[in-house]
Amino acid sequence: MKILVTGGAGFIGSNFVHYIYRERPDWHITVIDNLTYAGNKANIEGLDPKRFDFIKADICDADAINKAVKNCDAVIHFAAESHNDNSLHSPWPFVNTNIIGTYQILEAVRNHGKRLHHISTDEVYGDLELDDPAKFTDRTPYNPSSPYSSTKAASDMLVRAWVRSFGVQATISNCSNNYGPYQHVEKFIPRQITEVLEGRKPKLYGNGENVRDWIHTEDHSSGVLAILEKGKIGETYLIGADGEKNNKEVVEMILENMGKDSSDYEHVNDRPGHDMRYAIDSSKLRSELGWSPKYTDFKQGLADTVTWYQENSGWWKPQKQATEDKYKEIGR
Numbered sequence: 001m002k003i004l005v006t007g008g009a010g011f012i013g014s015n016f017v018h019y020i021y022r023e024r025p026d027w028h029i030t031v032i033d034n035l036t037y038a039g040n041k042a043n044i045e046g047l048d049p050k051r052f053d054f055i056k057a058d059i060c061d062a063d064a065i066n067k068a069v070k071n072c073d074a075v076i077h078f079a080a081e082s083h084n085d086n087s088l089h090s091p092w093p094f095v096n097t098n099i100i101g102t103y104q105i106l107e108a109v110r111n112h113g114k115r116l117h118h119i120s121t122d123e124v125y126g127d128l129e130l131d132d133p134a135k136f137t138d139r140t141p142y143n144p145s146s147p148y149s150s151t152k153a154a155s156d157m158l159v160r161a162w163v164r165s166f167g168v169q170a171t172i173s174n175c176s177n178n179y180g181p182y183q184h185v186e187k188f189i190p191r192q193i194t195e196v197l198e199g200r201k202p203k204l205y206g207n208g209e210n211v212r213d214w215i216h217t218e219d220h221s222s223g224v225l226a227i228l229e230k231g232k233i234g235e236t237y238l239i240g241a242d243g244e245k246n247n248k249e250v251v252e253m254i255l256e257n258m259g260k261d262s263s264d265y266e267h268v269n270d271r272p273g274h275d276m277r278y279a280i281d282s283s284k285l286r287s288e289l290g291w292s293p294k295y296t297d298f299k300q301g302l303a304d305t306v307t308w309y310q311e312n313s314g315w316w317k318p319q320k321q322a323t324e325d326k327y328k329e330i331g332r
C-alpha cells in the first residue's frame, strides 16, 4: 500500500505518519506539504527513505498534486489552514487551501481513480448549548460559525458531491479537538503550557466556560486508519473520545500539573463568534468499525503532553515569539 498524506508536516498529519510508520511497516508513505508557518519538517525527520518520502508542494498546484496522486493507492487529506483566530484576521488562505486545495485533490483522485479519506472537523456542525443533551452525529445539519469552519464545511460538501456525481471512492471523518506532541504553540493547550514555561500566565478567552471535546491525536490516527481499511465508501464517521472539558478546567489542570497555583491565569478578550460547546457522538465508528480510543485518561494524556513541551523547547521556541506577537496585535 502506497499512501499520500497531505499536510503531513503539521500537527495531526505528522502524528499520523509516525503512527502508520509503526503500525503498518509494509506501507510506503509520501508526504506532500508546502511548509506554511504551521508545517515543520522536523516533525517527520529520521524516517527510512525506503519507506518514506517528502514532496514540498502546494495542494492548490494541480500539476504537482496530479503527479503525486498518480503514484499512490490512497490519499489521506489533512492539509488545511487550521486556526480559527487566524481565519478571523485573514480569511483568504482558508478559502484557498481548504476549498480550492480540496477541489484539486478531488480532481486528481477522480482522474486517477484513487481512494481518498478526507479529514474534517466537528466545527462544521456549529456549536451546542452547555446544557444541550444532544451531541453531534453524522446526521447533524451543517452550521459553521467561522471562516475556518465554513471553509472546512465547504470542503466536506465538495467531497460528498464528487462521491455522488463522479463515483469518487471517498470517506470523511469529523474529529473533535486534538491534543498531543507537535501541536503548534498558537493552539490552546500548547500556548498555555509554553506561557507557563516562559514565566507568564495562561490566557483564557472570555469567561473560560466554552467546552471542547478533547481527544489524543494518536486516537485520531487510529480512527482514521480504521476508516481507511474498513470504512464504507461515501460514509462520514465522527471521531471523539468523550473528553468534554471547559477551558477553565483545562487551564487549571495544566497549572496544577506544572506545580503552580491553579488560579494563576488571566482572562483576555473573547474570540468573536466563539463557539460555546462541541461534543461528539462516536458510536457509529465504535459499533460499525470496532474502534475505541486508547487515551481515556485526559489527566494522564495532558501530563504526557506537558512533559513533551518541557523536553522539546528547541522545537517550539523558534515559533513562540512570532505567535505571541500575532496575539498581541489582535488583543488576545
Ligand code: NAD
Binding pocket: 006, 007, 008, 009, 010, 011, 012, 013, 032, 033, 034, 035, 036, 037, 038, 039, 040, 057, 058, 059, 060, 077, 078, 079, 080, 081, 082, 083, 097, 101, 119, 120, 121, 122, 152, 174, 175, 176, 177, 178, 179, 184
Ligand atoms: P496544522 O495547521 O498543524 O497543519 C497543517 C499542515 O498543512 C501544515 O503542515 C501546513 O504546512 C500544511 N498546509 C497548509 N496549507 C497547505 C497547502 N496549501 N498545501 C500543502 N500543505 C499545506 O493543522 P492540524 O491541526 O494538524 O490539522 C490537520 C487537519 O485536521 C486539518 O484538516 C484540520 O481541519 C483537521 N482537524 C484538526 C483538529 C485539531 O484539533 N487541530 C481537529 C479536527 C480536525
Ligand code: TDX
Binding pocket: 082, 083, 084, 085, 120, 121, 122, 123, 176, 177, 178, 186, 187, 188, 189, 191, 203, 204, 205, 206, 210, 211, 212, 247, 271
Ligand atoms: O489562548 C487561548 N485561550 C483560550 O481560551 C486560545 C488559543 C484558545 N482559547 C480557547 C478557544 C477555544 O474555546 O480554547 C479553545 C480551543 O481553542 P483552539 O486551540 O484555538 O481550538 P478551536 O478553536 O476549538 O479549534 C480546534 O479544534 C477543532 C482546532 O484549532 C481546529 O483546527 C479543529 O478543527
